[in-house]
Amino acid sequence: MVEKKSADTGRETPIKIQSKDGKQVGTAMPRAFERVWKERGWTRVDDKSSGDNAPATTSKKEQG
Amino acid sequence: MSRLIPNENTWVGFTPTVASKSAPTAANITAAVNLTHYLISLNASARGNTVPTPAFDTLFETSIPGTVQASFDADFYRDDEEDLAWETLPRSTEGFFIVSRFGGTGTGGAPVATDTVEVWPVMVVSRTSANMASNTVMTFTVSCSVPDEPAENAAVAA
Numbered sequence: 001m002v003e004k005k006s007a008d009t010g011r012e013t014p015i016k017i018q019s020k021d022g023k024q025v026g027t028a029m030p031r032a033f034e035r036v037w038k039e040r041g042w043t044r045v046d047d048k049s050s051g052d053n054a055p056a057t058t059s060k061k062e063q064g
Numbered sequence: 065m066s067r068l069i070p071n072e073n074t075w076v077g078f079t080p081t082v083a084s085k086s087a088p089t090a091a092n093i094t095a096a097v098n099l100t101h102y103l104i105s106l107n108a109s110a111r112g113n114t115v116p117t118p119a120f121d122t123l124f125e126t127s128i129p130g131t132v133q134a135s136f137d138a139d140f141y142r143d144d145e146e147d148l149a150w151e152t153l154p155r156s157t158e159g160f161f162i163v164s165r166f167g168g169t170g171t172g173g174a175p176v177a178t179d180t181v182e183v184w185p186v187m188v189v190s191r192t193s194a195n196m197a198s199n200t201v202m203t204f205t206v207s208c209s210v211p212d213e214p215a216e217n218a219a220v221a222a
Contacts, residue, residue, distance in 0.1 A: 012154065012156070014156065014157075014158065017080060019081075019091070019095045020095070021091065023083075023091065024079075024080070024081045024082075024083070024091070024092065024095060025081060026079070026080025026081030026158075026159060027080055027158055027159075028080050028157065028159075029154045029156065029157055031151070031154065032151055032152055032153075032154055032157065035151045036097060036148065036151050036152045037080070037097075040095065040097070041095075042080075042095070
């Protein structure tokens, strides 16, 4: 029987978040967002946008 | 400056993003989570490899510079009131550790503009609780991959 990978591993999918002033955009795991970043004024940008702006790579500003 | 220990000197924070790896802004640091209070040990190190280039005409084995790699591991305390480090760093988290080894000039040793910091891009590979034992504080270890070259001498921008 084939099961979804997420069901097998219980892994969360990262979500895109932005800082209070909207100038910083990164990703966080949903539970970490609820418990850590939300309290510090970060807001959720888009549920489906994870992975397209991974913060562990060079930022657009730096590339420019 | 004299010799020093990390206690009451080093400041370590984590943020999902930075404006520039080589010049994180003061706002980046303000928006970061300060993990210094939970930190027990930190291993953020880069290591270079050498490539042997021996030749028949000499007994001396020469070498040339090869690739460079980095590793990032840290130990933190668990906390049943505010488990900030544990909750900030679940597996697969991507972001940047900002390390001010000698401490910044801001409040609580936080780095501010013109201070020098290290910026380590990381992805959390594992978040592992330490073995529990009687009369032993509960801790965990975070192991990270380093997907991009760290900036080990970054100046904080305004």
